[in-house]
Amino acid sequence: MANLKLQAITKRFGATQALKGIELDIRDGEFLTLVGPSGCGKSTLLRIIAGLEEQSGGDVLIADKRVSKVRPSERDLAMVFQSYALYPHLSVFDNIAVPLRMRWLSTWQRLPLAHWLVPGTRAQERNITGRVAEASEILGLQELLNRKPAQLSGGQRQRVAVGRAIVRHPKVFLFDEPLSNLDAKLRVHMRTEITQLHRRLRSTFIYVTHDQTEAMTMSDRIAVMMEGELVQVGTPSEVYQNPRDVRVAEFIGSPKINLFPGSVTSNGNVYLLGKETALCLEAPLAGETIQIGIRPEHLCLADPERAIFSGVVQLIENLGAEVFLHLHLDGGDQSVIVRLPHDLAAGIAVKHRVHLDFPRERALVFDLQGRRVDTEVAEVGPVREAAPCG
């Protein structure tokens, strides 16, 4: 187990700057998820940590030791790949045993036939068998040890890949989109398995994914990457409720956050779609165009005279416990998604007109550059209080 520090990591591929000075401290035993859209550089960053790719600048420190010149196998970390990367010609047992054999046995001891002549081989092989048994028990692979990867299902292969990683008790585990090749049901299942594994091993986990659900459900902290930069690092709820950048707000959360154009008056009052909102900027940004983000679950039905906007239902997605309404707002081409508990949505049908409001403290305001701007609710008038929003 170890902490991990990234200091000003840059990576250039020809003319493109893939990573632009990544600074990140990962604590010992932490489950940190690197999340971002494809091409944001998260996999490159993971490969740099693993030593499979060399950074153009900056340093990687594992347990406070600079590892930039250390070979991948000597960094004492294990990686689970998206494609599982199992050795197709070896049985499950041998696949899991490879990292130990390469480390614990000498070249002579690895030679076929000759190896039994070298003293100590038998004892080492016994140790290896013990460790493989331990790992396969954790992952429930005991029955499969003699099979070849081709005879396994996707989930089983994934488990073997994890087994190969945990067998040598590395300091840090790296996961590169390990669940992307699994079907939806299995993915949910493996999610809990990996979380439980982390709880059991208490090692440092670094997990790369483009799936924000995985990031939200599994991690202690999320690091959101966009275009080669770390945009925000924080706990899942911090990142969700308090995004520091409009790209983070858009990326995290499903369905996607609703973004409305807005403006600010000289005294800091925020107008949404030309209507006053009773929101006020803490620092002045007068005259600028801004964006206001409201998550689908923060929009709620309101009386027509109190509503801040109204629209016509275009599509209803019923998920059982909750319902997503896709609306087209009056006057303009703004679309909005509303997430409602099933009961509240009863009686709403396509083509119905719906009136909406939102609790002011939930609104997220972003400036022209997409940076978050802090707001306060200026006046809590009687109208707002009566709004049926939580």
Place this chain on the structure above:
Amino acid sequence: MRHHSSPLVEAFKHAVLIVGALIVILPFYTMLSYSLKSPHEIETNTGGFFGAQKPMVDEYCVKLGNSREQCTTIPVVYNYTQAFKKAPLLRYLFNGAFVTASIFLIQLIVAVPAAYALSKLRWWGRETVFAMVLFCLLIPVHAIALPLYIMLAKVGLTNTYAALIIPWTISVFGIFLMRQFFKTVPDDLIDAARLDGMSELSIVWRVMLPTAVPALMAFAIFSVVAHWNDYFWPRVVITGNRELFTPPLGLREFRGGADGSAWGPMMATATIIVIPLIAAFLLAQKKFIEGITLSGMK
């Protein structure tokens, strides 16, 4: 998805294939048939496929002073015993096997790491080197045979096994074939091996080679067939020493002398020579076709 075409088109396709198959099979048919028949039947073209198998007298045996009864055999026995008696065919078969196996092994030792470097490692000049490999594919053996022969003669290697083996140890075709196959091996597998603590050479032999078995089989067949059947090169570098003759050179022993060509024993020898190849192909057929399709070469 099944594609149905009209019976007429199907019939035509089959006819073409049957004619093609017949053209390929005909020489083998003649070879096998001649190896069974008496010299008289071969010259007069009688006796069908098997010949009448009437007892015949071996005149050469009689000349050596044996009685006519002792020298009477049936043609098939005569042909096949002559094949082994008149020339040391077992020795030739051993030479062929030794040379072919050595060539293939050394080709592998050269081609597999080279193909790995050309497909999976990033280094300056890789594309140029690969272009040179492709260029070498275009050079016909016969064009460089003479310089090769002179070089071998200068270092005194003619009439040795080395002369039969060394010129073939670097197979650009093998490098090309293996490179194409290695390109299909996912990079993740190699990265995983690196993290597991394997050196680059371990990766080549412990990961790439075992995954490339189908391609290896295809290459093995190409290499073994070419060198087992090669007549040209052994004829050039083995000039006197019959101990080093490969099977195709052995066939020459039956070429016409004072008493005309011994077709029966010659064809018996040819049959014996092709049997190992046909057996190997039948055993490896499935893997072979897999390898050819995998490497995208048809």
